[in-house]
Amino acid sequence: MTDKFHLALSISNIKNLIPITLDIDKSQYNSWAHLFKQHCKAYDVIDHIITPDADSSSSTTSSTNETTSKTALWYSLDVLVLQWIYTIISNGLMNQIIEGESTAANARITKHLSR
Template structure:
């Protein structure tokens, strides 16, 4: 269910007639990067945005250029998909949308517009089977993200058994030695990740 705060923000969004002009980045917004705080990440000093990118910027993002894979239950590619999205969330300072429930979020028109864009990103980068399981009217990014996560984290034992069976049934056939080794490595890594999460 969408919280009353989200509904109020949506109503405000629909009632606002000057959204497009208000969302257009100004000169002061474009100069934010120059005054961004520095952070040490992995031994490298990097500048990160002090606040999320504007809704205008987010709506112009071609998500497929940042997340080039489709999440699929049969592909064991959840970790890759999640890693791609985590880099996007860090790049545009959007982590609060998937880490903070709506009841704790500073919801306003700008927040709603950004959140709807993230929901669209998630819906368009998953398979039809996953989309049918997670798509609900009025969902916010936090709910969709954690529902997808639950599909993979809650079924990790079943997935580990499935991956083990796939590993045992692999044979080279017409594959090159490189392709065959890649498949073996992929199954091994996927099974290892499932086991680590089960024990954690």
């Protein structure tokens, strides 16, 4: 079994890639959302903020170990994307949206990203 390194794990500071800090008092949401979505697409984690269509998912059969490995990686990547979000928003906004056991997709700040 070979573990593959996911490209998103190579990002050490998302602020270097997305220079906009989203703030509730400023009107830069569209720019912030566009940059964030583009980076999520580039690093193959867009499915953590925009749920893929059920029709586009494949129904292939895989072994239990492979499924467990993919699930563990998916959860690790989801936490990473959520950390990215928290890093590039203001503290005031983060305090308003932070929730226990949140996922990147259900973070309130990303609810409009699928537009």
